Amino acid sequence: MTHDDSGHEARAVRHGPFPVQFRRLTVLRTERVTPRVQRVVLGGEELEGFHSAAPDDHVKVVFPTAQGLHLPVRGPSGLEFPPDITPPPMRDYTPRRFDADRGELTIDFMLHDAGPATAWAQSARPGDVLGIGGPRGSLVVADAFDWYLLLGDETAMPAIGRRLEELPAHARAIALIEVEDEREHQAFVSRADIAVRYLHRRGAAPGSTTLLDDALAALVWPDGEGFVFIGGEAGTMRRLREQVIEARHHPRAWMKASGYWKPGVSNHHD
Numbered sequence: 001m002t003h004d005d006s007g008h009e010a011r012a013v014r015h016g017p018f019p020v021q022f023r024r025l026t027v028l029r030t031e032r033v034t035p036r037v038q039r040v041v042l043g044g045e046e047l048e049g050f051h052s053a054a055p056d057d058h059v060k061v062v063f064p065t066a067q068g069l070h071l072p073v074r075g076p077s078g079l080e081f082p083p084d085i086t087p088p089p090m091r092d093y094t095p096r097r098f099d100a101d102r103g104e105l106t107i108d109f110m111l112h113d114a115g116p117a118t119a120w121a122q123s124a125r126p127g128d129v130l131g132i133g134g135p136r137g138s139l140v141v142a143d144a145f146d147w148y149l150l151l152g153d154e155t156a157m158p159a160i161g162r163r164l165e166e167l168p169a170h171a172r173a174i175a176l177i178e179v180e181d182e183r184e185h186q187a188f189v190s191r192a193d194i195a196v197r198y199l200h201r202r203g204a205a206p207g208s209t210t211l212l213d214d215a216l217a218a219l220v221w222p223d224g225e226g227f228v229f230i231g232g233e234a235g236t237m238r239r240l241r242e243q244v245i246e247a248r249h250h251p252r253a254w255m256k257a258s259g260y261w262k263p264g265v266s267n268h269h270d
């Protein structure tokens, strides 16, 4: 077993970076899972060879514009489009489920007030085209931890749901998820011993509450060694990460925290 610099066993191992392959996919079907979550199932020949090693992987989604769907190529200064093409909007999304046998990739879009991704997802129909690139890399977390603590809002629900569904039977997981209200609950099927607790905003603006901070502070921390995942609004994520490290003295190596969006900012990622 390898160790990281802090002396903790390296049970969260980075895979990649891999060369990013962009793929042109087609919408096979859509489903409104909850009032605010639009599920889009994608397929097509170019899905061949797609691989996603970790539940919180992300792909770069490329949206069609009035000029059609144009995928970037990697040039000397990053991703490039032909000179006559206005670069299309691109956003990060989680591969919620990938079924290689059926050739289906599922992405869950949380619908919010405005933005090209939300607008596209809201009106997506079978036959529509969409581009994806990646995943570029994965943080593969061992299933040897005594427990997993998963914290986030609706945008992290695909990563949290996939983790819960992929955990082995001996694992234990606690998920604290902030959503608008009970209509946004999703049921997760898992072999593991899971406890999912939803926290309701009830009209407060997303990213404006301390519901997750308070629930985390009140949580009875399980015994043994655990892995913590945090995803969602950037400010909340930072506070939660600080609480986990400062107040709970949890090893940084056994945690992953990502800011998935930021109020007033398009296409935020940290």
Ligand SMILES: Cc1cc2nc3c(=O)[nH]c(=O)nc-3n(C[C@H](O)[C@H](O)[C@H](O)COP(=O)(O)OP(=O)(O)OC[C@H]3O[C@@H](n4cnc5c(N)ncnc54)[C@H](O)[C@@H]3O)c2cc1C
Binding pocket: 057, 058, 091, 092, 093, 094, 095, 108, 109, 110, 111, 112, 113, 114, 115, 116, 117, 118, 119, 154, 155, 156, 158, 159, 206, 258, 259, 260, 261, 262, 263, 264, 265, 266, 267, 268, 269, 270
């Ligand atoms: C690694 C990663 C994985 C992600 N996975 C998913 C996923 O699987 N599903 C998912 O739904 N999202 C996911 N997100 C978040 C998603 O990429 C952002 O919410 C994105 O900004 C949405 O794009 P947009 O075009 O709809 O809005 P943008 O054009 O980016 O933003 C327009 C406005 O909407 C605001 N905004 C953006 N997101 C939200 C939100 N969730 N709630 C309220 N206001 C918002 C912005 O602050 C801005 O003011 C992920 C993000 C990252 C970094």
